[in-house]
Amino acid sequence: MELGTGIGWRPEIADAVEAMPGIDWVEAVAENLCPGHLPDSLRRLRERGVTVVPHGVSLGLGGADRPDEGRLADLAACAEALAAPLVTEHIAFVRAGGERTASPLLEAGHLLPVPRTRDALDVLCENVRIAQDALPVPLAVENIAALFGWPGEELTEGQFLYELVERTGVRLLIDVANLHTNHVNRGEDPAKALAELPVEAIAYVHVAGGFERDGVWHDSHAHPVPPAVLDVLAELASRVTPPGVLLERDDNFPEDLGELGREVEVIRETVAAGSGPRAQAPSHRPAAPAAPPVDAAARQRLALDQAALLSALVAGTPAPEGFDRARLAVQSRALAAKRADIVARVAPELPLILGESTYRSLFLGYARRHAMTSGYRRDALDFAEDLLLAQRVQATAARRELTHWWLDRSGPRPLSGRPVARALKSAAFALRRGI
Numbered sequence: 403m404e405l406g407t408g409i410g411w412r413p414e415i416a417d418a419v420e421a422m423p424g425i426d427w428v429e430a431v432a433e434n435l436c437p438g439h440l441p442d443s444l445r446r447l448r449e450r451g452v453t454v455v456p457h458g459v460s461l462g463l464g465g466a467d468r469p470d471e472g473r474l475a476d477l478a479a480c481a482e483a484l485a486a487p488l489v490t491e492h493i494a495f496v497r498a499g500g501e502r503t504a505s506p507l508l509e510a511g512h513l514l515p516v517p518r519t520r521d522a523l524d525v526l527c528e529n530v531r532i533a534q535d536a537l538p539v540p541l542a543v544e545n546i547a548a549l550f551g552w553p554g555e556e557l558t559e560g561q562f563l564y565e566l567v568e569r570t571g572v573r574l575l576i577d578v579a580n581l582h583t584n585h586v587n588r589g590e591d592p593a594k595a596l597a598e599l600p601v602e603a604i605a606y607v608h609v610a611g612g613f614e615r616d617g618v619w620h621d622s623h624a625h626p627v628p629p630a631v632l633d634v635l636a637e638l639a640s641r642v643t644p645p646g647v648l649l650e651r652d653d654n655f656p657e658d659l660g661e662l663g664r665e666v667e668v669i670r671e672t673v674a675a676g677s678g679p680r681a682q683a684p685s686h687r688p689a690a691p692a693a694p695p696v697d698a699a700a701r702q703r704l705a706l707d708q709a710a711l712l713s714a715l716v717a718g719t720p721a722p723e724g725f726d727r728a729r730l731a732v733q734s735r736a737l738a739a740k741r742a743d744i745v746a747r748v749a750p751e752l753p754l755i756l757g758e759s760t761y762r763s764l765f766l767g768y769a770r771r772h773a774m775t776s777g778y779r780r781d782a783l784d785f786a787e788d789l790l791l792a793q794r795v796q797a798t799a800a801r802r803e804l805t806h807w808w809l810d811r812s813g814p815r816p817l818s819g820r821p822v823a824r825a826l827k828s829a830a831f832a833l834r835r836g837i
Contacts (some may be wrong), residue, residue, distance in 0.1 A: 403487045403488075403645060403700045404476040404646070405426060405427045405453060405455075405523060405606055405645050405646025405648075405797060406426025406427060406646060407424065407425070407426055407427075407646070407647055407648070407669060408425055408426055408427035408429060408453075408646065408647070408649070408666075408739040409422065409425055409427050409429075409460070409648060409651070409662065409666055410428065410429050410430075410457075410648060410649065410650045410651060411428040411429065411430045411432075411443070411444065411447075411454070411648045411734045412431075412432075412650070412651070412652065413441065413443075414649075414655055415655055415659060415662065416441065416471045417443070417504075418442070418659035418662065418663075419447075419722045420443055420446060420447065420809055420813045422662070422666070423454065423663065424663075424666065424667070424670070425454055425666070426452070426453070426454075426646075427453035427454070427455065427458045427524040427646065427648070428444075428447060428452060428454055428455070428488075428648075429454070429456075429648055429650075430444060430454055430455070430456060430484075431456075431457055431458075431459060431491065432456035432458045432459070432476070432477050432489070433458065433459055433460050433476075435456065435474075435483075436481050437479040437480050437482070437483035438688060439478045440484070440673065440702075441587070443827060444484070444675055445653050448485065449646075450497045452488070452765035453487060453502045454484045454486060454491060455484075455486050455488060455489065455521060455606075455673075456480040456484060456490075457489075457491075457512065458473075458477050458489065458490065458491040458492075459491075459496075459665075459710065460473060460496055461473055461474070461477070461492075461496075461503060461533065462489050462494065462495050462496040463491055463493065463500065463526060463529045463533060463543065464492075464493050464494050464495045464515075464516035464522065464525075464526050464709065464770075465495035465496065465529075465704075466495075466496060466498070466502060466525060466704040466705035466708055467500070467567065467700075467701070467705070468528075468529060468532055469532050469533050469536075469571070471536070473688070474536040474537070475536070476534075476539055476651050477491075477537065477706060478488055478536060478537050478821040479744070481537065481538055481539050482538055482790060486539060487540075487574045488540045488541065488542055488573065488605060488759045489537055489539055489540075489542075490540055490541070490543070490544060490547075490575045490605070491533070491542075491543055491544070492513050492543065492544045492546050492572065493516055493526065493543050493544065493563075493566075494513035494514055494515065494516060494546045494735070495510075495514050495516060495708050495712075496509065496510050496511075496512070496513060496514065496692070497509045497712075498510075498705065498708040498709040498711070498712040498713075499709045499712070499713070502701065502702055502705035502706075502709075503705050503706055504543075505709055505713070506773070506775060507712060507772070507775055508709070508712050508716055508773045508777065508832070509713055509773075509774040509775060509776060509777075510715070510716065510737065510774075511740060511744065511774055511778070512728060512736075512737050512743050514546075514548075514613065514708075514711070514715075515546060515548040515551070515552065515575055517554075517704075517707065518552070518555040518556060518558070518559065518561075518562045519554070519555060519557070520556060521554050521700040521703055521704055522704055523565060523566065524696045524697070524700050525555070525696055525700060525704050526566060527553050527566060527569045527570050527693065527694070527696075527699055528695065529694070530543065530566070530570045530572050531570055531624070533597060533705045534570065534571075534572065536655045538775055540573055540605075541572055541573065541603070541658065541712060542567070542573035542574060542576075542605035542606070543572055543574065543575060544575035544576075544577055544580075544608065545559065545563065545575075545576060545577055545580050545581070546577070546580055547577070547579070547580040547584060547587075547612075547621035548583070548584060548587060548588065548621075548728055549582035549587050549618060549729050549732055549733045549736070550587070550588075550725060550730060550733060551588045551723075551726075551730035552660060552724075553724030553725060558594070558595070559584065559589075559590060559595045559598075560594065560595045560596070560597065560598020560599050560600060561598055563598075563600070564598055564599065564600050565600055565710075567603045569693065570601070570713055571768050572603075573603055573605035573606060573826060574599070574600070574603045574605060575602070575604075575605055575606055575607070576599070576604055576606070576607050576638065576644075577607070577608035577609075577610070578592070578607060578609055578620060578631055578634040578638060579608065579609060579610040579611070579612060579621060579624060579627070579631045579650075580608075580613075580636050581595055581596070581621065582630050582631045582634050583612065583619045583621045585761050586614065586617075586618070586619035587618060587619055587729075592634045592637065594635055594791070596634075596638055596641060597641075598635055601638075601641055601642040601678075604642060604644050604645070604648060605645060605646070606644055606646030606648060607638065607644045607646065607647045607648070608647075608648055608650050609627055609631060609632075609635055609636065609647060609648065609649055609650065609669050610623045610627065610631070610649070610650040610651070611623065611624070611625035611626045611631070611651070612628070612631075613625050613626055618729075618732055620736065622653070622654075623650050623651060623652040624652060624654035625654065626661070626665060627665055627668070627669070629686060632668070632669075632672050635647070635669065635672050635673065636672050636675065636676060636678075637771065638678075639672065639673045639675070639676025639677075639678055640677060640678050641675060641676075641678045642678040642680070643673065643678050643679065643681060643819065644673070645678045647670070647673050647678075649662065649665055649666050649669055654744075668754055669784075682685070693716035707722070710722045711725070714730060714732045714734075715730060715733055715737055716734070716737060716738075716769075716774065717773040718774040720768065731737040731821075738766055738769040738770070739766070741765075741769055741778075741781065742761075742762055742765045742766060742769065743772060744778050745765065745778055745781055745782045745785065746761065746765075748778045748779055749782035751807055752782060752785070752804075752807075753788065755800055755803045755804050755807065756795065756800060756804070764785075764789060764794060765800075766783060768785050768788055768789075771788075772784065772788065783808065783811060784810055786804055786807065786808045787808060787812070790804060790808060792806060798823065800827065818836045
């Protein structure tokens with residue numbers, strides 16, 4: 403399917419996206435959508451004939467466990483509600499631990515790289531097949547950016563993706579910004595990766611901005627697209643004209659939103675200037691060749707490796723042997739900062755109650771002591787509870803306001819507001835504080 407040129411739809415720029423000329427399609431983060439109650443902006447775009455593609459971020463197809471059935475069902479429901487021609491996810495792991503490792507389940511809150519090993523490829527292929535069987539439309543998977551590499555990798559990125567496509571028939575979402583990131587951070591040549599790719603499998607392409615600090619490229623999605631990323635896009639376009647290309651921007655939106663439209667136009671012109679043949683995308687999902695089940699030992703080995711790495715990143719345990727400890731420290735700080743940012747968006751009352759700088763300082767301290775084990779909403783509640791139990795908030799007014807905030811949001815449903823219910827909740831909380 404020919405998608406054309408698009409932009410990532412975000413609530414903060416919904417009006418601007420609707421008004422932007424020349425937008426053929428948009429992509430929306432699946433986890434931010436409720437299929438039964440789609441945002442009015444997306445409904446209007448659909449009514450105009452603009453294609454909307456749901457983009458998942460939480461399946462963890464590269465993790466040691468099989469994809470969660472509930473998350474797959476949610477992604478399928480998004481695809482059906484949007485009448486999407488395909489759905490996309492990432493070649494990444496986002497959680498680790500649990501039963502296979504006899505350790506707590508940890509959430510990264512971020513996309514982390516899969517080791518390019520035979521074990522990891524076997525597990526990924528089986529997970530992709532499971533997802534393909536559960537989804538009503540074709541699946542495309544995205545290469546991710548990484549601050550570090552795994553020791554003992556057996557395949558290049560291009561080889562890894564080629565075998566994945568050969569064994570599953572999955573489509574590819576190629577992020578040229580991520581290829582640039584891996585060039586800076588891991589010394590990988592984007593041209594070599596592109597030369598090894600099965601370009602006929604490309605469903606579409608992501609383009610995004612970032613920044614470099616102390617020799618590390620941060621794929622922020624919050625900065626303009628730099629010339630180096632456009633150069634990688636031009637290299638790809640010289641090899642194949644992709645069915646679709648899309649600008650990603652998640653944060654730090656320019657005051658003049660017309661800048662985003664101009665970036666989209668530059669992306670369109672870069673692709674048009676390429677002389678590559680047009681990608682011949684299959685009209686239906688190809689049948690994946692039969693494959694034996696993955697050896698349980700391969701999943702076990704991958705589970706232990708990923709749990710050890712994630713624990714080092716979010717729980718302060720020693721870095722596993724062979725990793726670049728300096729890079730892991732950078733990644734650990736980046737994960738904590740991202741976690742603080744997202745909790746502030748999910749629970750904007752917290753920075754208001756505590757003050758912006760105090761909130762950030764307290765949350766980063768909390769993140770060093772407590773790994774995330776569930777979603778960001780639960781993380782916000784746990785953070786507030788930790789502050790109150792440890793009496794870390796000194797100002798009486800702020801402590802009172804934070805207590806009311808926590809009481810109103812804790813539990814399976816909001817408090818009824820009845821004096822008895824509130825008194826019981828307060829008494830239970832007081833007992834936990836030991837007062």
